[in-house]
Amino acid sequence: MIVSERKSWEEILSFLEEEKNVFLIACGGCSDACKTGGTEGLREVKDKLREAGKEITAALLIDFVCNKVLIGMRLNRYIEELKSSDSVLVLSCGIGVQAVANMLDIPVRPGDNTIYMGGFPGVWPGEERCLQCGDCRLADTGGICPYANCPKLLVNGACGGSDKGKCETDPEKDCVWALIYERLKNIGKLENLRKIYSPRDYNLILAPSERKKSIFWALETVEEEPKEEASEERRLSTL
Amino acid sequence: MKLKDLFKKGKFVITSEIGPPKGTNIEPMLEEVDLLKNKVDAINVTENQSSVMRLGSMAVCRLLKERGLEPVFQITCRDRNRLALQSDLISASVLGIENVLCLTGDHVVLGDHPQTKPVFDLDSIHLLKAARNLVNGYDMVENKLDGSPDFCLGAVVNPGADPLEPQIIKMEAKVEAGAEFFQTQAVYEVKKFEDLMKAAEHIKVPIMVGIVLLKSAGMARFMNANVAGVFVPDKLIKIMADASKEDRPRKSIEIAASLIKEMKGMCQGVHIMSLGWDKYVPSVLKAAKLI
Ligand code: SF4
Ligand code: SF4
Numbered sequence: 246m247i248v249s250e251r252k253s254w255e256e257i258l259s260f261l262e263e264e265k266n267v268f269l270i271a272c273g274g275c276s277d278a279c280k281t282g283g284t285e286g287l288r289e290v291k292d293k294l295r296e297a298g299k300e301i302t303a304a305l306l307i308d309f310v311c312n313k314v315l316i317g318m319r320l321n322r323y324i325e326e327l328k329s330s331d332s333v334l335v336l337s338c339g340i341g342v343q344a345v346a347n348m349l350d351i352p353v354r355p356g357d358n359t360i361y362m363g364g365f366p367g368v369w370p371g372e373e374r375c376l377q378c379g380d381c382r383l384a385d386t387g388g389i390c391p392y393a394n395c396p397k398l399l400v401n402g403a404c405g406g407s408d409k410g411k412c413e414t415d416p417e418k419d420c421v422w423a424l425i426y427e428r429l430k431n432i433g434k435l436e437n438l439r440k441i442y443s444p445r446d447y448n449l450i451l452a453p454s455e456r457k458k459s460i461f462w463a464l465e466t467v468e469e470e471p472k473e474e475a476s477e478e479r480r481l482s483t484l
Numbered sequence: 485m486k487l488k489d490l491f492k493k494g495k496f497v498i499t500s501e502i503g504p505p506k507g508t509n510i511e512p513m514l515e516e517v518d519l520l521k522n523k524v525d526a527i528n529v530t531e532n533q534s535s536v537m538r539l540g541s542m543a544v545c546r547l548l549k550e551r552g553l554e555p556v557f558q559i560t561c562r563d564r565n566r567l568a569l570q571s572d573l574i575s576a577s578v579l580g581i582e583n584v585l586c587l588t589g590d591h592v593v594l595g596d597h598p599q600t601k602p603v604f605d606l607d608s609i610h611l612l613k614a615a616r617n618l619v620n621g622y623d624m625v626e627n628k629l630d631g632s633p634d635f636c637l638g639a640v641v642n643p644g645a646d647p648l649e650p651q652i653i654k655m656e657a658k659v660e661a662g663a664e665f666f667q668t669q670a671v672y673e674v675k676k677f678e679d680l681m682k683a684a685e686h687i688k689v690p691i692m693v694g695i696v697l698l699k700s701a702g703m704a705r706f707m708n709a710n711v712a713g714v715f716v717p718d719k720l721i722k723i724m725a726d727a728s729k730e731d732r733p734r735k736s737i738e739i740a741a742s743l744i745k746e747m748k749g750m751c752q753g754v755h756i757m758s759l760g761w762d763k764y765v766p767s768v769l770k771a772a773k774l775i
Contacts, residue, residue, distance in 0.1 A: 396591055397604040402654045404588045404607075405669065408712035409646045414591045426650045438653045441661060444566065444610045444624075 247275040247338040249357040251286075252381070257334070258297055260354045260384045264331035266300045268323070270345060272310035272337035281357045282310075282336040290336060290356060302326040310341030316348060327351070338362075339375030339383060339390055346388020352432055354384035360452055379449030385437045387428035392445075394421035400442040402426075485554050486582050486636035488664045490525055491690040497753030498774060499556060499667070499692065500765050501528040504539035510547065516762035517553060523766045523775055526554040526583060528667070528755070532563060535595025542572065546579045556638065557581045560589025565605040566614065570623055573615055577633030585638040585667065586611040609654075609661045612637055616662030639663035641691070643671055643680035644713030652683045659689050667755040670696035670707070672716045674746045681750045692753035695743055697761050697768070698736050701725035733764055741771030748772070 261267060269291055276282025284306060291304045303326040307319050320327065327333075332352040335342045339359040346353035358381045374393040382400065383390060392398050396414045403422035406413025410423040429435050490497050500520055505513055517527060527548060531541035545555035557576050564572065576584065588608040592600050606614065614624045621632040639658040645651040655666065671677045671693055684691065696714075698704055701724040704716035720739055727735040744754050754774070758765050769775045 396593075397588065397602065397607070399588070399604070399607050401607050401609045401657060402650055405640060405642050405645075406590060406712050407645070413712060414593050422650070423647075426647070435653075438650060439656060441609055441613070441657050444606050447605075 246278065246362075247340075247359065248361040249276055249279050249281045249338050249359050250379075251281050251336075251357055252355065254293065257290075257354075257356055261294075261297075261299060261332065261334070264299075266302050266330045267294055268302045268327055268330035268333040269294070269304040270310060270316075270333060270335045270337070271304075271306050272308075272335075272341050273306050274309040274311070274337075276310075276337045276341070276357065282306075286336050290334070294334075302330045310335060310337040311344055313344050313348065316345055320348065339377070339381055339393075342381070342383045343375070343388055343390060346383065346428075350432060352384075352434060353388040355381040357381065358449070360449075376450070377452075378445065379452055380446060382442070385434075385440065385442070386425045387432055387434060387437075389421060389425050389428055391421055391425060394419075394424075398445065400445065402438055485526075486634075487526060487556070487638070488636040488690075491665065491752055495525070496748065496774070497526075497665075497690070497692060498524045498769065499526045499528055499753065499755045500524045500762065501530060501755065501757045502544070502762065503530045503533050503759075504541065504544045506536070506538045508539070510539070510544075513544070514547065514551070517548060518551065519763055520765055521551070521553060523769055524756075526556050528556040528558055528585060531558045531560050531587075531589075532595070535562065535590045535592050535597070537595070537597055542576050542579065542581070545576065545581050549580045554583070555581060556583040556585050558585045558587060559611065560587045561604050561606045561608065561611055562589030562592060563603055565603055566610075566624055569606060569611060570614055570618060573618055573635070574629075574633055577618075577635065582634065583636045583638065584615060585640065586615060586663070587640060608639060609657050612639060612658060612661035612663055619662075636664050637662050638665045638667060640669065641666045641680070641684075642669040642713040643677045644669060644673070644715055646713065648679065648683060651680075652687075655684060655687055659687055663689060665689060665753075666691045668692065668694040670694050670711070670714050670757065671747065672714070672720060672743065674743065676715075677747050678750060690752035692755045693744070693747045693751050694755045694757065695740050695768075696757045697740055697759065697764060698724055699759065699761065700732060733761065736761070737764055737767045737771055740768045744768070744772040744774070748774075 271287035272282035287304055287306055291301055303323050334354050334356050335345050336356040342355040358379050359375050359377045360379050361377050375390055376392040378392050403420055407420040412418040412420045429437055529541045529544045541558050545557045548555040586608050592602045615637050618633050619635055621629050641655050701721045704721045707714045708716055723735055756765055
């Protein structure tokens with residue numbers, strides 16, 4: 246069970262500032278349970294985007310957006326709609342967003358932040374993964390997670406050790422910032438590398454367990470003590 | 485003395501670099517740096533270079549200051565979080581340090597304590613911004629300081645980076661964040677440096693070309709295999725391979741001096757990394773007609 250939270254509406258709109266036609270995808274898996282995706286999430290975001298003056302080229306519910314086969318099968322039928330879209334907004338965990346981005350050559354952006362992966366890392370556990378940073382930055386990186394794949398967790402481009410596309414820590418490993426550079430070049434968003442991103446907020450990464458809850462129902466019912474009486478008893482016992 | 489004041493005067497700025505020892509025996513290092521007195525404008529002091537634990541950069545910077553040498557404090561994001569980095573910058577300032585080179589730092593797996601926790605709470609751009617904020621009287625979260633440091637901030641760039649474009653974009657971001665000069669990674673191919681200078685033409689910040697003294701053919705081959713963006717051409721490797729052991733320093737000086745002569749006109753300064761051969765730096769400068 247992957248726990249996600251909706252990004253602030255201001256942030257979502259800031260991604261789409263210069264865009265008109267948005268292709269919407271919501272996940273019907275974990276995100277449905279978190280109410281970030283699913284039919285409800287899809288409807289909510291669709292309405293809000295329309296209110297904000299955006300054109301929705303399509304709004305799809307896909308059972309598990311972390312499953313590339315499923316995505317491929319569904320998106321295959323929407324080639325025309327995709328062609329007329331400026332970007333895709335995905336309501337799912339970071340893995341889902343990356344899976345979609347991996348298949349398309351237009352900007353793919355997250356509508357949610359991934360908080361916790363309660364033991365189940367998605368159906369697309371390729372090299373690309375998600376560190377549940379709680380402040381998803383896939384919108385600006387072309388849908389490639391910098392955190393999960395950069396040993397220094399850098400946010401502002403490659404370090405000095407990046408060499409011909411490989412990482413300084415391991416000549417076999419791709420430098421994720423080299424991949425992001427190539428990807429941004431391909432989708433015509435190289436200007437994203439010019440922005441300076443603030444340091445990570447560790448309050449979001451080291452989220453308190455309360456926010457990570459992946460079980461939305463209680464396994465045991467806890468009898469609540471009647472408050473009045475209990476405090477009465479306590480008062481007596483301290484006398 | 486801040487490097488930016490020298491650049492402003494139009495001086496071709498010369499810096500060198502020393503690596504603190506692993507331990508408290510500082511005499512050999514101090515003897516070497518004394519040879520550089522009045523020959524170079526400032527000396528970079530590396531910080532746990534290549535992620536190998538050593539005597540700290542800040543302490544050595546202060547020692548240089550006491551001997552009348554101007555230090556450049558190298559500070560990396562590898563070992564400290566944002567609290568410690570800002571605190572150390574303030575500490576450096578009260579110890580009289582005026583020039584700071586802000587680096588992301590090598591990953592810990594490359595060093596002698598690969599088991600340690602890599603910090604990288606900030607990156608070089610955040611660090612430059614944080615330092616600039618301190619100079620302006622505020623910490624990273626805009627709390628007001630009671631007395632603020634005054635620094636000249638530097639950053640690094642790698643002319644040999646492949647591809648070069650993201651390097652240039654990052655240079656722009658570093659300038660925006662506060663960088664006032666650049667020192668480059670070692671250059672052995674004049675053409676690559678020329679390409680960088682052309683691509684960075686719009687970046688109005690002084691750039692100092694990096695020169696590493698070649699000690700042997702083995703070292704050149706090692707760098708080619710292991711150091712990102714550094715390539716020693718076969719021609720130079722051959723010169724070093726053919727030289728007898730006694731003759732190597734002379735050849736090395738010749739190579740460095742001729743590289744400097746070729747690139748001097750393209751940039752605003754030179755940064756010589758001697759990797760322990762500090763005693764030959766004055767000869768390099770003489771041969772390059774810089775002193
Ligand atoms: S940026 Fe990466 S780690 Fe953070 S939520 Fe997105 S995919 Fe996950
Ligand atoms: S080489 Fe690339 S992936 Fe590796 S630490 Fe540097 S920026 Fe991160």
